[in-house]
Amino acid sequence: MKPRARTAPLVAAIALLLAACGAGRRGEPLVGPMDLSDPAVASGRTVYARQCNHCHPGGEAGLGPSLNDKLLPRWLMRFQVRHGLGAMPAFPEEQVSDGKVDDLLTYVKALRATEVPDTLK
């Protein structure tokens, strides 16, 4: 492996770490109401409110880090939900079913994809 290839994961990880330092605000006053026409998004929003929001309020940092600027792929987010990491607990299937996790991840990705207009910052 070339040296550049060997350092790429480290660089990527550092970039992710830096990206995770921001808050990533997405609240309705700043970005307008969320499109809830997708039932999975609406369902995931409810799951998020019960399971996630108290540590990642609105996807922002709080007790836990921000999710809105977290560049993890869906499968890796699912892995973290199921297995936990560090201070974050694992959420077993008896607590959140596979279907609900699907909805949850759809919601988190939709929330993340929402851009904050500069005029509202």
Add this chain to the structure above:
Amino acid sequence: MHAPDRSARALRDARGGFPRRTARPGRGIALLVLMLAASSGCYVLRPSHGGGEADFDGRRELQPADIAVPPGYAVELVASGFTFPTGITFDAEGRPCVVESGYCYGEVFTVPRLLRIAGAEVQEIARGAANGPWTGVQFHDGRFLVAEGGATEGGRILSIGPDGTTTALATGLPSMGDHHVNGPAVGPDGRIYFGIGTATNSGVVGTDNIAFGWLDRHPQFHDIPGADVRLADQLFTTDDPRGTNGEEAETGAYSAFGSRVEPGQLVRGAVPCTGAVLVLAPEPPHALELVAWGLRNPFGLCFTEDGRLLVTDNGYDERGSRPVWGAPDVLWSLEPRSVAAGSPSPATWCGWPDFVAGHPIDAETFAPPGGDTPQPLFAEPPGTPPEPAALFPCHASANGLDISRNAAFGHLGEAFVALFGDQVPATGKLLSPVGFKVVRVDLATGVAEDFAVNRGDITGPASLLGNAGLERPVAVRFDPEGEMLYVVDFGVLLQDGAHAEPQRGTGALWRIRREELPGTDPVPPVALAPVALPPVTLAPVTPAPVTPAPVTPAPVTPALAEDIP
């Protein structure tokens, strides 16, 4: 490890690089962990950032444009210059009336006041004694009902006439600890509902209570359960500040600091107790009954159209002898059923000190990072906690609330809740400030959505963000028509380590309305002229008698109405 299937491997090959790492599982797992860790950051290593950790030069600017609300709504500044305002109501003529608390964490005593905003003038209706904080007010049947926190002499429910004549409907409520008497709210049955917060964070008096200041005033004070309970085998060892030679103290649950308890020891319930919602009859002899206990700090109370009692409850902190991590604030939706002391039919138990938002406290997730998992204090739980109606962010301090009841304002039937904002690091650790906003809660789904927030890159109070928006929303109330939402802003409360530093004269009153609503031309904001209030000197306090554990169930002995000079 299962070998990846060939089609998946081919797909990853096409994306480049990844199959090579799967061929070396040690590196793959390490990278996976690294990616997760990097994206999450390491909680333990990352510094804490609380909203109160701001530099403040003593002068607060106020600018509605710095507050963002959803499209179609507008923010106005109504009045400013309050010292520690905590509640709002409207008098018979629809004029907003605000209470100033007269006490704040940091052991800052001022004069509790009830103020009326009449046009461009602020009129003082009544003053209280050095027994704040006055935490809330509701105008009902021609009089103002005020919750007097009772930091020095125990809590009271006051009835204040428009001329300032004050009568106490209940006195001697056990609220001299971390949390106080809150509310009140008049129910559909005409009775007066109010909350009493717990003496402690999680049931054990510890050295953190010295920092609050009350343990010096009331060294025998502790929590009181709302029903008979037997204690588990737990004692908590701390430094003993009463000694001079580095002694240690052992303290049990529901006991005074330095008092041991035995496994299985019976602690008798009482009414009034701590950590509870109680109800007071409006007519003499003002019978007092228990609605629910096992709450921690039931601050905001209001009723839904269908008669449910909504209560905001501040979750556990990561402090003291029994710290709890990751505890959200809670919105409870309770049936306003009450029981008298000694009733065989128990009142609702919401889980404190052994459950967190309906979950057993001995779940690993509630252990502070690197610390011990808290264990139950009760040998057997006295009930099954209900499911919360909604959860709020950890340390957000969900406080006053009201229900939208006018379709013209919108969000009919939703609860609007003031999130006071964190007091980190006194209460724990946060990666970023939490609260400092108003949210609305869909009671059908439990989803809380931001409604009024400061503009800026992060959530936080204006003093931290360097703008002129919200500081610490502590109460919300719709006007009598339900067309405008008034927001009581406590003002600047800084945190210097564990020490709170509230800033006098920085409180404000905002209101939010529909932009297109006719007949609501903005009023010029009222600025309170600085008032020369007499200095507050605390008289030497004789510790109030505290029900020791175990105790005989106290009969309901409501304090008779007592005229206050």
